[in-house]
Amino acid sequence: MTTVEHGAALDATFQALADPARRCMLAQLARGPAAVGKLARPLAMTLPAVMQHLAVLESAGLVRSQKIGRVRVCHIESRRLSLAARWIDQRRLEWERRLDRLGEYLQTPKRPRGDPHGDGN
Amino acid sequence: MTTVEHGAALDATFQALADPARRCMLAQLARGPAAVGKLARPLAMTLPAVMQHLAVLESAGLVRSQKIGRVRVCHIESRRLSLAARWIDQRRLEWERRLDRLGEYLQTPKRPRGDPHGDGN
DNA sequence: GATATAGTTAAGCACATGCTTAACTATTTA
DNA sequence: TAAATAGTTAAGCATGTGCTTAACTATATC
Numbered sequence: 001m002t003t004v005e006h007g008a009a010l011d012a013t014f015q016a017l018a019d020p021a022r023r024c025m026l027a028q029l030a031r032g033p034a035a036v037g038k039l040a041r042p043l044a045m046t047l048p049a050v051m052q053h054l055a056v057l058e059s060a061g062l063v064r065s066q067k068i069g070r071v072r073v074c075h076i077e078s079r080r081l082s083l084a085a086r087w088i089d090q091r092r093l094e095w096e097r098r099l100d101r102l103g104e105y106l107q108t109p110k111r112p113r114g115d116p117h118g119d120g121n
Numbered sequence: 122m123t124t125v126e127h128g129a130a131l132d133a134t135f136q137a138l139a140d141p142a143r144r145c146m147l148a149q150l151a152r153g154p155a156a157v158g159k160l161a162r163p164l165a166m167t168l169p170a171v172m173q174h175l176a177v178l179e180s181a182g183l184v185r186s187q188k189i190g191r192v193r194v195c196h197i198e199s200r201r202l203s204l205a206a207r208w209i210d211q212r213r214l215e216w217e218r219r220l221d222r223l224g225e226y227l228q229t230p231k232r233p234r235g236d237p238h239g240d241g242n
Numbered sequence: 243g244a245t246a247t248a249g250t251t252a253a254g255c256a257c258a259t260g261c262t263t264a265a266c267t268a269t270t271t272a
Numbered sequence: 273t274a275a276a277t278a279g280t281t282a283a284g285c286a287t288g289t290g291c292t293t294a295a296c297t298a299t300a301t302c
Contacts, residue, residue, distance in 0.1 A: 007141050014139035017209070019290085020128050030215040037248060049291055051250070056289095070248050070299040081213040088138070088206040094151040095197045140260085158278060170261055172280070177259095191269040191278050 006083060009061065013084045016060035021045065022053050026076065029063060033075040036065075127204060130182065134205045137181035142166065143174050147197065150184065154196040157186075 016022055025039045040050040054074065057063040062081065065074040137143055146160045161171040175195065178184040183202065186195040 007144075010144065011139060011141060014135045015289095018132055018135035018139055020132060021290090023131065023208075026212055030212040030219075032219060035248080045290090046292065047249070048251085048293085052290075067249085072249070076212070076216045078213045078216050081209050081216075085206045085209040085213065087144075088202050088209075091147055091151040091197070092199045092202040092206065095199050095202075098151075098153060142260090156278080166260090167262065168279070169263085169281085173260075188279085191267095193279070 006087070009080065009083060010087055012060035013062065013080050016056050016062055017084070019053065019056075021050075022057055025050075025053060025057065025074075026062065029074060029076045033073050035071045035073055037071075039074065127208070130201065130204060131208055133181035134183065134201050137177050137183055138205070140174065140177075142171075143178055146171075146174060146178065146195075147183065150195060150197045154194050156192045156194055158192075160195065 021043055024042060028034055028039055036050060040047055043050060061077055063074050064077050065072050142164055145163060149155055149160055157171060161168055164171060182198055184195050185198050186193050
C-alpha cells in the first residue's frame with residue numbers, strides 16, 4: 001500500500017531526476033539556497049530553459065522558491081527525495097534478501113527430501 | 122567526481138523509474154524472477170508495449186533477462202538501484218546536515234562577535 | 243528618470259516516448 | 273503434424289519534452 005498512493009508523486013519525482021540539468025540544479029541547491037541566475041550559470045542554456053526546469057522541479061515538489069525583490073531564491077524540499085530513495089531501497093532490499101536466502105539454501109549441505117524447512121515456497 | 126561519470130547511467134535509470142508500468146514490473150521482479158507474460162498480466166496494455174518497457178529497463182541496466190525455451194525470464198540487477206538511491210541520499214543528506222547546522226546556530230545563545238566558533242562558514 | 247539587472251511569458255520547433263495493430267517466429271503440447 | 277503458447281518485429285500515430293528566440297515586466301542602481 002505504501003507504494004500505490006504515491007504513484008503520481010513518484011512519476012513526477014523520477015521524471016524530474018532524469019534530466020542532468022535538473023540534477024545539476026539540485027546538486028547546487030543541496031549546498032544551500034540559490035537564485036535562479038546562479039543555478040543557470042553552469043548550465044550551457046538560456047534562462048527561459050532553466051525556468052522551465054525549475055518549474056518541473058517545483059511541480060514535482062523537489063524544490064520551493066520565493067521571490068525577494070527581483071531575485072527568486074530556491075531551496076530543496078527533502079521529503080520527496082526521501083520518498084524516492086525509499087521506494088528504490090525497498091525494492092532493492094526485497095530482492096537482495098531473496099538472494100541471501102537463496103545463497104544460504106544452496107550452501108546448505110545435502111538434506112533428505114521432504115525434510116521440514118520452514119518456508120512454504 | 123562520483124556524480125559526474127555516472128551521468129548517463131543516472132539519466133537512464135531515473136528515466137526508467139519514472140513510468141508506473143516499469144515500476145510495477147520492478148516491484149514484481151523484486152519478489153523474484155518472472156517471465157514477460159507474467160510481468161504483463163497486471164498492466165492493462167498489450168504485450169509489445171510491455172516488451173518496450175522491458176527494453177528500457179534492460180538498457181538502463183536495471184533488469185537482465187535470458188530466454189529459456191520459448192519463455193524469457195527476467196530478473197533485477199540491483200547495482201543500478203543502489204547507484205540511484207545513493208545519488209538521492211547524498212543530496213538529501215548534504216541538505217539536511219546544512220539545516221541541522223543552521224538549527225544549532227539559531228539555538229545558540231547570544232555570543233560576543235568575533236568569538237571562535239570552530240567552523241569556517 | 244534613465245539604464246542595467248533578474249526574471250517571466252509566449253510561440254514555435256525538433257525529437258523522444260508510449261502506445262497501438264498487424265504480421266511473423268519459435269517452441270511446446272495434443 | 274496441427275494447433276496452441278510465448279514472444280518478437282515493424283510501422284504508424286498522438287502526445288510530451290527540451291530547447292530556442294523575441295518581447296515584456298518588474299526591481300535596483302546611477
